Amino acid sequence: MRPMPRSLPDGRRLGAHLPVAGGAVAAAERAHAIGARTLQVFADNPTAWRRRAEPPNDLVAFRERLAALDVGPVAIHASYLINLAGPDDEFRKRSVQVLASELRAAPGFGARFVNVHIGSHRLTGLDGGIARVGEGVARVLAEVDAGSEAAVLALENSAGGGGGIGVSLDELEAVVESIASHGGDVARVALCLDTAHLWAGGVAIGDDESVDALVDELDTRVGIERVAMIHLNDSKSALGSRLDRHQHLGAGEIGVPGLRRLLSHPRLAGVAYYLETPGMDEGYDAVNVARAYAIAAGEPLEELPPEARTMRGGRARGGPRASPDSPQSPG
Numbered sequence: 001m002r003p004m005p006r007s008l009p010d011g012r013r014l015g016a017h018l019p020v021a022g023g024a025v026a027a028a029e030r031a032h033a034i035g036a037r038t039l040q041v042f043a044d045n046p047t048a049w050r051r052r053a054e055p056p057n058d059l060v061a062f063r064e065r066l067a068a069l070d071v072g073p074v075a076i077h078a079s080y081l082i083n084l085a086g087p088d089d090e091f092r093k094r095s096v097q098v099l100a101s102e103l104r105a106a107p108g109f110g111a112r113f114v115n116v117h118i119g120s121h122r123l124t125g126l127d128g129g130i131a132r133v134g135e136g137v138a139r140v141l142a143e144v145d146a147g148s149e150a151a152v153l154a155l156e157n158s159a160g161g162g163g164g165i166g167v168s169l170d171e172l173e174a175v176v177e178s179i180a181s182h183g184g185d186v187a188r189v190a191l192c193l194d195t196a197h198l199w200a201g202g203v204a205i206g207d208d209e210s211v212d213a214l215v216d217e218l219d220t221r222v223g224i225e226r227v228a229m230i231h232l233n234d235s236k237s238a239l240g241s242r243l244d245r246h247q248h249l250g251a252g253e254i255g256v257p258g259l260r261r262l263l264s265h266p267r268l269a270g271v272a273y274y275l276e277t278p279g280m281d282e283g284y285d286a287v288n289v290a291r292a293y294a295i296a297a298g299e300p301l302e303e304l305p306p307e308a309r310t311m312r313g314g315r316a317r318g319g320p321r322a323s324p325d326s327p328q329s330p331g
């Protein structure tokens with residue numbers, strides 16, 4: 001069944017993180033089939049240090065399908081192993097290499113964004129972690145050419161568990177400043193706000209007033225135009241719980257009013273939205289795309305079947321995977 005063509009206010013784009021295990025072209029087709037206007041993918045195995053020797057052989061066809069179907073801007077979710085903020089030098093060196101390789105791979109995928117978790121100080125102290133992230137990002141950017149094809153590096157906020165950095169707006173502002181103070185070109189750096197992480201990190205976004213306040217504060221701290229991506233997820237865990245648990249839209253603790261304001265706030269009109277909700281491989285990609293459009297339009301949501309509540313996936317590393325051979329559930 002082909003869904004009704006739907007849209008979001010101001011022509012903003014909504015997509016989903018989709019598996020490329022069946023080929024990148026199939027992911028582009030799937031995005032179109034479920035009414036998504038963009039998509040996010042892994043460029044390589046997100047839980048292995050080893051990078052593939054050659055890019056996938058269907059990338060030319062992938063870019064052609066994206067153009068023909070008008071699907072984009074594509075985002076690449078970088079490897080989960082990357083941690084630029086940790087205290088181990090060897091680990092950080094490898095993180096710089098892998099993140100640089102993700103950025104180099106981006107033009108092949110026609111990707112405008114490479115999204116990476118800001119990282120964890122591993123409980124060694126926030127200030128040192130922020131300094132290391134700034135230094136690491138500056139090094140990555142120096143290693144990758146800044147041509148017209150170059151992807152923007154979108155830093156993702158953290159829910160705050162395990163020393164994750166980028167929980168509060170204070171921290172996000174400090175990270176951007178740290179990159180600049182280490183000589184990094186912050187014009188190539190954006191933010192990706194994961195709504196489930198905001199919520200678990202204690203940032204209230206459950207109604208118009210709190211979303212409006214967040215937008216104002218983002219503008220003051222980092223400039224609202226720096227927010228390029230939103231990972232649109234409801235949260236299974238409570239406000240401030242620091243537990244990263246994604247939920248189907250409108251079925252979690254954030255709820256419909258806050259998500260609706262996030263999808264329609266005029267100052268977020270330039271943002272691309274990507275779902276990382278549960279059950280992406282079990283057909284809930286289509287369900288949550290439809291729910292996002294319904295939420296934005298102020299329409300009532302259909303009841304989710306009981307099994308939807310216990311669905312796995314759509315959560316951070318270390319968690320269960322959507323499929324055993326090809327982890328496809330981004331944090």
Ligand SMILES: [Zn+2]
Pocket residue numbers: 194196197244245246314315316330331
């Ligand atoms: Zn997450």
Ligand SMILES: [Zn+2]
Pocket residue numbers: 156194231276330331
């Ligand atoms: Zn995310």
